[in-house]
Every structure is written in C-alpha cells, then in structure tokens.
Amino acid sequence: MAQVKPMRADARRNYERLLKAAAEAFAEHGENASLDDIAKRAGVGSGTLYRHFPTRQALLEATYVDRIEALGERADEIAKELSPGEALVEWLYEVCVRTTEVRGLKSLLGSAVTDGSRVELTACATHMKAAAERLVGAAQEEGTLRRDVEPIDVLRLAHGVATASELAKGGGSHVRRYLSLLTEGLRPG
Amino acid sequence: MAQVKPMRADARRNYERLLKAAAEAFAEHGENASLDDIAKRAGVGSGTLYRHFPTRQALLEATYVDRIEALGERADEIAKELSPGEALVEWLYEVCVRTTEVRGLKSLLGSAVTDGSRVELTACATHMKAAAERLVGAAQEEGTLRRDVEPIDVLRLAHGVATASELAKGGGSHVRRYLSLLTEGLRPG
DNA sequence: ACCTGAACACCGTTCAAGT
DNA sequence: ACCTGAACACCGTTCAAGT
Numbered sequence: 001m002a003q004v005k006p007m008r009a010d011a012r013r014n015y016e017r018l019l020k021a022a023a024e025a026f027a028e029h030g031e032n033a034s035l036d037d038i039a040k041r042a043g044v045g046s047g048t049l050y051r052h053f054p055t056r057q058a059l060l061e062a063t064y065v066d067r068i069e070a071l072g073e074r075a076d077e078i079a080k081e082l083s084p085g086e087a088l089v090e091w092l093y094e095v096c097v098r099t100t101e102v103r104g105l106k107s108l109l110g111s112a113v114t115d116g117s118r119v120e121l122t123a124c125a126t127h128m129k130a131a132a133e134r135l136v137g138a139a140q141e142e143g144t145l146r147r148d149v150e151p152i153d154v155l156r157l158a159h160g161v162a163t164a165s166e167l168a169k170g171g172g173s174h175v176r177r178y179l180s181l182l183t184e185g186l187r188p189g
Numbered sequence: 190m191a192q193v194k195p196m197r198a199d200a201r202r203n204y205e206r207l208l209k210a211a212a213e214a215f216a217e218h219g220e221n222a223s224l225d226d227i228a229k230r231a232g233v234g235s236g237t238l239y240r241h242f243p244t245r246q247a248l249l250e251a252t253y254v255d256r257i258e259a260l261g262e263r264a265d266e267i268a269k270e271l272s273p274g275e276a277l278v279e280w281l282y283e284v285c286v287r288t289t290e291v292r293g294l295k296s297l298l299g300s301a302v303t304d305g306s307r308v309e310l311t312a313c314a315t316h317m318k319a320a321a322e323r324l325v326g327a328a329q330e331e332g333t334l335r336r337d338v339e340p341i342d343v344l345r346l347a348h349g350v351a352t353a354s355e356l357a358k359g360g361g362s363h364v365r366r367y368l369s370l371l372t373e374g375l376r377p378g
Numbered sequence: 379a380c381c382t383g384a385a386c387a388c389c390g391t392t393c394a395a396g397t
Numbered sequence: 398a399c400c401t402g403a404a405c406a407c408c409g410t411t412c413a414a415g416t
Contacts, residue, residue: 008379014380014381034409045382046382046409048381113356144376146370146376146377147377157375159349159353161349164345167299167345168303178346182370182374183375185372186335186338188336197398197399199399203399226389234400234401236391236402239390
C-alpha cells in the first residue's frame with residue numbers, strides 16, 4: 001500500500017514544478033499568493049494545478065509537509081537531550097519560530113489544530129498531534145506540566161503565542177519571551 | 190475642535206447607511222465581506238463607499254468604534270468592583286469574548302496592537318492601550334502581575350488567547366480556561 | 379490519462395460624467 | 398461637494414477541446 005499508481009512522467013514533472021513554484025510564491029506573498037500566478041510560474045495551465053491540488057489547503061500541505069515532518073523528528077531529538085519539561089518548551093519554541101518564519105505555514109498549522117475542519121486527518125495534523133502527545137505525556141509524568149491540559153490545548157496556545165509574537169515588529173525576537181510568559185504565567189514568580 | 194465640517198445631508202445619510210450595511214455584512218461573512226456587496230446593501234455607488242472609507246480598515250474601525258469604546262469603559266467599571274489583579278483578568282476575558290463573538294472585530298484589535306502599521310494612532314488603538322495601561326499599572330503596584338510585562342504585551346497575549354480559543358469548536362467556552370492557563374502558567378500550581 | 383487555456387463569475391479600485 | 402456606475406485589472410474555478 002506504499003506504492004500508489006505511479007504518475008505519468010509529464011504529470012509527475014508538473015507536480016514537482018508546481019510544488020517548487022508554490023514554495024516560492026508562498027514565501028514571497030504569503031499564504032494567499034495567487035494560484036494563477038503559481039501555475040504560470042510552473043509553466044502549466046491553471047487546470048493542472050487544480051487537478052493535482054483541489055484546494056489551497058491541499059497545496060499548502062504538500063508544500064510544507066516535509067517541514068512538518070522535520071518538526072515531528074525534532075521532538076524526538078530534543079527529548080533525548082533535555083528533561084521532559086524543558087524538551088516540551090524547547091519544541092514549542094521551535095514550532096513557534098517556524099510558524100513566524102515560514103510564511104504560509106501558519107494557516108496550515110492553525111487548521112491542523114482546528115476542530116471540525118475536514119483537514120484534521122491530514123498528515124500534518126497527525127504528525128503534530130503525535131509529537132505533542134509524546135512530549136506532553138512525558139512532562140506530565142515528570143510533574144512539570146499541569147495535568148489538566150491536553151496536547152491539543154498546548155498546540156493551540158503555542159499557535160496563540162506565535163500569533164502574538166507576529167504582532168510585534170521584531171516578530172521572532174518576542175517568541176522566547178512570550179512563550180515563557182505562557183509557561184511561567186503572568187503572576188510574579 | 191469637536192465640530193468638524195458638518196456633512197451634507199445626503200452624505201451623512203449615505204455614511205450611516207454604509208455603516209449599517211457594513212455591520213450586517215461583517216457579521217454574516219466576516220472581516221472579508223465584499224465591499225461591493227456592502228455598497229449595494231446600502232444602496233449607494235461603490236465610489237461613495239471609498240469616499241467615506243478609503244480602506245477596509247477604516248470601515249472596520251468606524252463600524253466597531255462604539256464597541257471598542259465600550260470596552261474602554263468596562264475597564265473602569267470592573268476596576269471599581271474587583272481587586273487590580275482580578276480586574277485585569279476579568280477585562281482581558283471580556284476583550285477575548287468580544288474578539289471571538291463579533292466577527293470582524295478580531296482583525297481590528299489585532300492591528301491595534303501591531304507595530305508599524307499606520308493604524309496605530311487610531312481611536313481604537315488609543316482606547317485599548319489606555320485601558321490596558323491603567324489595569325496593568327494597578328496590578329503591578331498591587332504585586333499580582335509581573336513587572337517585566339508592558340501593557341502592549343498583555344494585549345497581544347490576550348489576542349493570542351482569543352486566537353487559540355477560536356481554533357476549538359465551542360469557541361467561547363474555551364476562553365476562560367485558556368486565559369487562566371496564561372495567567373497561572375503551564376506549570377503545576 | 380492528463381494538459382491547456384478560454385470562459386465565466388466575482389471582487390477591488392478608479393474616474394469621467396452627472397447633480 | 399458629493400454621487401453614480403461603467404470600466405479596468407485581477408483572481409478563482411470550471412470545462413470543452415486537444416494530445
């Protein structure tokens with residue numbers, strides 16, 4: 001079941017060109033980059049784009065799926081180096097940094113943790129939730145994370161922290177601080 | 190300086206019709222409601238909409254300025270009833286609830302706390318920042334709020350909490366919990 | 379089986395003409 | 398001084414025709 005129908009040579013070439021063009025366009029113009037422009041950059045008709053990627057979300061996911069997978073792997077690497085509580089925070093930090101750095105990734109990660117959207121079962125959502133579950137579970141067993149939060153809550157709040165950081169001029173420079181305000185709380189230590 | 194040039198009767202009528210139509214349209218279709226549709230609902234030409242409101246942000250602000258002012262007044266009412274620390278949290282709660290309830294309000298409140306946008310000097314941003322300053326200052330003097338946060342940080346983080354809550358199905362029902370996770374922190378109490 | 383690109387609908391924005 | 402609405406540019410989406 002690993003191997004689905006192999007694509008026709010021209011179809012595969014167009015698919016890859018579209019992904020490359022999409023990555024460029026999203027980087028330049030954000031998640032709302034013109035789909036028509038992406039097709040043009042790739043040198044294909046607009047219908048071809050729709051054949052391969054029926055929705056904008058599908059194109060976004062295909063464009064960034066490797067980055068999402070990398071975040072999932074980072075969760076395990078970090079878990080080996082740090083204590084569970086520190087690992088969770090460090091991973092959330094990296095998630096937030098990617099969210100603010102890579103234009104277009106934000107809406108994808110957002111819909112991955114949104115209730116009700118059909119997109120929930122996508123690879124992206126699956127990877128993120130699995131990674132969060134591992135780290136959250138370990139931190140709770142260690143006793144450094146409240147037991148009344150679910151992995152999905154943590155992912156949503158991290159998305160909120162990334163959103164808050166984006167409102168500041170130096171975007172990324174606020175991530176660490178805003179994240180620690182979330183973990184430590186707003187009350188004085 | 191209170192009284193600027195009085196508007197011509199037809200101009201004032203169109204202005205009010207546009208605001209009414211805008212409130213309806215934003216409520217129905219969110220902050221990206223079609224401007225053309227708003228002009229049509231109001232029974233005016235599209236050029237008239239642009240004359241009164243040169244940008245979508247300007248129309249959003251005019252539509253919701255009364256709600257923003259109400260939030261500013263709520264800050265003072267709450268401050269009379271609760272201790273400074275409790276008052277800040279309760280006000281932030283109301284801000285988050287409005288943000289998630291009133292479609293279109295979110296982008297307005299977001300741009301009010303965004304660095305660099307020219308919109309910073311608008312009435313909306315001024316009201317929100319003034320209210321936050323009063324509550325944050327009082328809570329810090331009381332000793333129930335960290336001294337290393339600025340009012341703008343608190344407003345941005347509240348915006349993040351509202352964003353996180355919106356990702357959950359029951360939107361509003363998560364606001365209280367997510368907000369308390371921010372104030373208390375993710376570490377066990 | 380897949381691709382192309384014209385065609386359609388929709389939207390934002392401007393501006394000449396009108397009162 | 399203000400309004401109208403046609404005109405233009407742009408974008409998303411579909412689909413008949415082509416290979």
